[in-house]
Amino acid sequence: xxxxxxxxxxxxxxxxxxxxxxxxxxxxxxxxxxxxxxxxxxxxxxxxxxxxxxxxxxxxxxxxxxxxxxxxxxxxxxxxxxxxxxxxxxxxxxxxxxxxxxxxxxxxxxxxxxxxxxxxxxxxxxx
Numbered sequence: 001x002x003x004x005x006x007x008x009x010x011x012x013x014x015x016x017x018x019x020x021x022x023x024x025x026x027x028x029x030x031x032x033x034x035x036x037x038x039x040x041x042x043x044x045x046x047x048x049x050x051x052x053x054x055x056x057x058x059x060x061x062x063x064x065x066x067x068x069x070x071x072x073x074x075x076x077x078x079x080x081x082x083x084x085x086x087x088x089x090x091x092x093x094x095x096x097x098x099x100x101x102x103x104x105x106x107x108x109x110x111x112x113x114x115x116x117x118x119x120x121x122x123x124x125x126x127x
Contacts, residue, residue, distance in 0.1 A: 037123065037124060043095075044095060044096065044097065044099055045081075045093060045094070045095050045099065046093075046094050046095075046099040046100055046102070046103040046122070047091055047092065047093055047094070047103070047122065047123055047124040048071075048091070048092045048094070048103045048106050048107055048110070048120070048121070048122055049089065049090070049091040049092075049120075049121045049122075049123060049124060049125055049126040050067070050089060050090055050091075050110050050118050050119070050120050050121075050126065051088060051089045051118060051119040051121075051126040051127055052064055052088060052089060052090065052118050053088050053117060053118070054087050054088045055087075059115075060115070063113040063114075063115065064090070066109075066113055067090075067106065067109060067110055067113055068083055068090070068092075070105075070106060070109055071083055071092045071094075071106055075096070075098055075102060076098075077096050077097045077098030077101075078094055078095065078096035078097065078098035078099045078101070078102040079094065079095060079096055080092055080093065080094050080102075081093050081094065081095050085126075089126035089127075090126075091124055091125075091126060092106060093124070094106075103122055107120055107122060
């Protein structure tokens with residue numbers, strides 16, 4: 001055991017430096033994410049994210065499948081270019097002149113399919 005106060009002060013300063021560095025990196029990531037989203041918006045790319053929770057029943061899966069099936073039905077003026085996610089969320093990426101309307105239609109469908117706890121966002125971020 002080291003009873004030297006300088007030892008503990010040095011470790012405390014190191015921890016503060018690590019926290020400052022982590023905060024700086026998180027800020028850089030947040031800025032990069034905002035810039036990426038802004039670039040997508042200017043190019044006509046739109047996103048719809050739905051936090052669905054982990055599907056536990058066949059009905060849960062059917063609701064999610066109905067939404068992804070509708071998203072894959074490309075339109076003449078918009079198409080889904082990606083559907084990504086994890087076990088408890090999905091994000092749909094749509095491009096084209098009609099992307100905004102397609103997202104609105106999918107969001108309306110998501111609200112109809114929502115069992116009461118989905119979080120639906122018109123952004124690439126599910127929460």
